[in-house]
Amino acid sequence: MTAPAIHPTSALSADDRDWTRHAITILEADGRRSADTHLVKPDFPGLPGIDIYFKDESTHPTGSLKHRLARSLFLYGICNGRIRRHTTLVEASSGSTAVSEAYFARLLGLPFTAVMPKSTSQQKIQAIECFGGHCHFVDHAHEIYAVAQAIADDTRGYYLDQFTHAERATDWRGNNNIADSIFRQMSGEPSPVPRWVVMSAGTGGTSATIGRFIRYRNLDTRLCVADVEGSAFYDAWQSGDLNITARGSRIEGIGRPRVEPSFIPGVIDEMIRIPDAASIAAAHVLSARLFRRVGGSTGTNFMGVLSLAARMRQRGETGSIVTLICDSGDRYATTYYNDDWLQAQGFDIADWRGRIEAFLDSGAGALL
Numbered sequence: 001m002t003a004p005a006i007h008p009t010s011a012l013s014a015d016d017r018d019w020t021r022h023a024i025t026i027l028e029a030d031g032r033r034s035a036d037t038h039l040v041k042p043d044f045p046g047l048p049g050i051d052i053y054f055k056d057e058s059t060h061p062t063g064s065l066k067h068r069l070a071r072s073l074f075l076y077g078i079c080n081g082r083i084r085r086h087t088t089l090v091e092a093s094s095g096s097t098a099v100s101e102a103y104f105a106r107l108l109g110l111p112f113t114a115v116m117p118k119s120t121s122q123q124k125i126q127a128i129e130c131f132g133g134h135c136h137f138v139d140h141a142h143e144i145y146a147v148a149q150a151i152a153d154d155t156r157g158y159y160l161d162q163f164t165h166a167e168r169a170t171d172w173r174g175n176n177n178i179a180d181s182i183f184r185q186m187s188g189e190p191s192p193v194p195r196w197v198v199m200s201a202g203t204g205g206t207s208a209t210i211g212r213f214i215r216y217r218n219l220d221t222r223l224c225v226a227d228v229e230g231s232a233f234y235d236a237w238q239s240g241d242l243n244i245t246a247r248g249s250r251i252e253g254i255g256r257p258r259v260e261p262s263f264i265p266g267v268i269d270e271m272i273r274i275p276d277a278a279s280i281a282a283a284h285v286l287s288a289r290l291f292r293r294v295g296g297s298t299g300t301n302f303m304g305v306l307s308l309a310a311r312m313r314q315r316g317e318t319g320s321i322v323t324l325i326c327d328s329g330d331r332y333a334t335t336y337y338n339d340d341w342l343q344a345q346g347f348d349i350a351d352w353r354g355r356i357e358a359f360l361d362s363g364a365g366a367l368l
Helices: 014-033 066-079 096-108 122-130 141-155 162-169 178-186 205-216 233-239 276-290 296-315 339-345 350-362
Strands: 050-056 089-092 112-117 134-138 196-200 222-228 270-274 319-325
Touching (some): 050 296, 066 162, 089 096, 096 122, 134 141, 162 205, 178 319, 196 205, 205 222, 222 296, 233 270, 270 276, 270 296, 276 296, 276 350, 296 350
Parallel strands (some): 050 319, 089 112, 196 222, 196 319, 222 270
16 A cells, blocks of 8 residues: 655654654664775876875765765755655666665665666666666756656655755765765875865765865865866856856766756866766776776766876976775776777777876876
C-alpha cells in the first residue's frame, strides 16, 4: 500500500521524529565507515621543486567526490524537515551526484528519481539503477531543472537541488569538509601550505567550500577553478555577469549552461578555461601514470594544475599544488576511453598527450 503524501511544511509527527533520528544515525554510520580518502603524490621528473598532490575521491563507496555532497544534501533535507519517512526524492544531475544519492536513498528506503540528459554515460545510469533509483531522461541539459521540480511537485516529494543547496549544505567552517581534510593531510608534507588548490566546478559547491575555508583559516593558499568549453562559469567570473548562459559542457559532471546558485565567484582567485581535448588527453596521461583510469573532470583539474606549474617554473618558484581525482575513468569506458567515440566527437588528443608528456618528463614546452 502506498503511504499518503505529507506536505513538506507540515509539522513532524512522532513517527516522523523517530524516523528522522534513525535516518541521521544511518547517515552518520556511513560517514564513520567511509575512511578519509587518500592524498596521492605522483612523481613528475620535469617539475623538480613543485610537488603535485591528488585527493582521491574516487575511493568513496559510490566512487566519486559526490558521495560527500550527497550525504550533506540528505542531512540538509532531513534536518530542515523536508525529507521524511515516505518522501519521494528527485535530483537534476549529469550522473555522479545521482549515483551517490541513489545509494543514500536506498539506505533510507526512499524512492529516488534522477533527471539527466540522454547523453549521460551508460555506466552511471546502470549504477543509479543498481542502487534502486529511476532515471528520467531529457534531450538537453538545460531542461533538467524544471523537469526535476515538476516531478517533485507531482509526487509531493522533495527536489534535492544540488545546484542550489551544495554551498549551504556543507559546513565550510567545520572539521568534516574536504578542505579541512586536504590541509590536515598536507600538514606533514615538505610544503604543507599549498600555493594553489585547483578545482573544477559542477555545482560550484566544492570550490565555494575550499575558498571559504582558505579565507577562514587565513591561509596563503590561492584557489584556481579550472573550467571547460561550453560552461558559463568562466565568462561569468571574468565579466561579473552572473546571468550569462552557455551551450553546456561535454565533460560530464562539470561546467554548466548557467551560473548555478552554489557558484561563489568572490572566493576564487583565478580561473582557467581548459579545451575539452586537453582535459581528455590529460585524463589519459594521468591514468597511465597512476595505473588506473580517472574521469574527464580529473583531466580538467590536471590541466589546470600543469598550467600553474608551468607558471611557477618560469618564475623559479617552488611549492605544492593540490587537486582532486573526482571519479574513476571506468565510468567513461564507452566515451573518453573509446577511440570510436573520440573520433565521432571530433577529438584528436594525440598532440595534447605529447605536449603533456613532454612537460611532465622535462618541463619543456608550452601547454595553454
